[in-house]
Amino acid sequence: MLRIELSTQDLARIRFAPQPAPLVELKLALMMLLRPDSEQVFGRWRRGLRQRLPGTTRPLWDLISAYTGPAFLDPLSTDLATGLDAVRAAPITLVRAGVEQAWAGRRGPMPPWLRDLVHGDVTSRERLCLGLNDAFDAAFGATWPQVTAGHKAELARYALDAAERGVVGALATLCPGSRLVDGCWEVDAPYARHVAAAGRGLVLLPTFHWTGATLVGDNEDQPLLVVYPAGPGTPVLPAAPGEDALAPVLGSTRARALRLLSDPLSTSELAANLAVSPGAASMHAAALREAGLIDTVRNGRAVRHELTALGKLLTNAAGMSFL
Structure with missing residues (x-):
């Protein structure tokens, strides 16, 4: 516990955290790639990622296992460039402790590049950063908007x-x-x-x-x-051409409903735009309201739905190009 x-x-x-942390997400994704469990759910994702990872990422496997990875590999940052700069600037004591922990229990001698890394070699540090950069592109180049x-x-x-x-x-x-x-x-x-x-x-x-x-x-x-x-317990897969980045999070109909409500709509107007029944539109609106993404205002017998500040934040973060 x-x-x-x-x-x-x-x-x-x-x-x-106001935004996802690229290197934290990456390290855990690479650890998940090595794990033997959840193959039925993660199998397709693992196979695709293994095919996309270039040779420059090979050094990462000297440091990452299925359940552990050095702390200096995943500093908390909101963008990849800042995170990689933090890896470059990580104190040598932190690097040495992380490498020793990662290599403990492994058989055979430590690779030369890793020995150089422990002793502060700049070229080895850059080789590591290149591997992280290329692994991020392979893992999230097409899916970071969904993340x-x-x-x-x-x-x-x-x-x-x-x-x-x-x-x-x-x-x-x-x-x-x-x-x-x-x-x-x-x-x-x-x-x-x-x-x-x-x-x-x-x-x-x-x-x-x-x-x-x-x-x-x-x-x-x-x-x-x-x-x-977090999420549904499944990997984030690339969106199909024209697919809303919010669809894997909310479902395609509710994602479209949320975007439509950038302008306030009644239940009947929302139903007409979604091509669903008023009852179905009401159910979608209720789910979005319970999530704090829309407000519903009643005026007599009519109601109008509109985005909350959180709803606007979510739709703006995922872009508005799919309406």
Whole structure:
């Protein structure tokens, strides 16, 4: 079990990562690529990614296994270039500790490039960054808009839960089976770990290519990073030509309904635009309303649906090119 000790000060300092973190998502996706489980769900995705990964990514497998990867490989950043700069600037002590941990238990001598990396060789560090860059392009070149849309949808869900249930209630529903007990957030996990936020607070980061346990990054003088699996438990696959980036998150009809409601519509107008019955349109509107993405305003017997601030944030993040 994972137990995260939280003070009142920590609860006041919980924030949701504003955007997905490219290198965090990448490292977990590469770990998922190596795992033997979920083959029925992840099989197609794994086969496709293996075919796309170029030879420049080969060094990554000297550091990443099915369940672990050095912390210096996935700094928290909102864009790839900034993340790669952080990898280039990672303290040599952090790099050395990460390499030693990654290579522990492996047979045979450490590859020469990895030995050079441990000793601060700039060429080896650049070789690693090239591998990360090319792996990101192979894994997410066609799907990053969907990952971003999924992140915004998860942010909206958390914000709605926090507004309705408070921060404690929102945390308890963030990870299935988790709970707040005596000042500790307890999360079901196949490992035992106890960490204290110690006034630093938390940063919550959903990931969409990991079905394993919730993970915690604990760096001194920084908030605890809590990375948890989100989404439907399936990998994000490239959208078909013309497919809405929100469709894998909300479903194609609700994604189109959300975009249509950039201009307020009545239920009958929404039904006509979606080519569905008024009853079906009402059900779609209710689901979007429960997610905090639209508001419904009644004027006499008529009702009109319109986007909330969170709904506008989500549609803007995923682009408006599919209407």
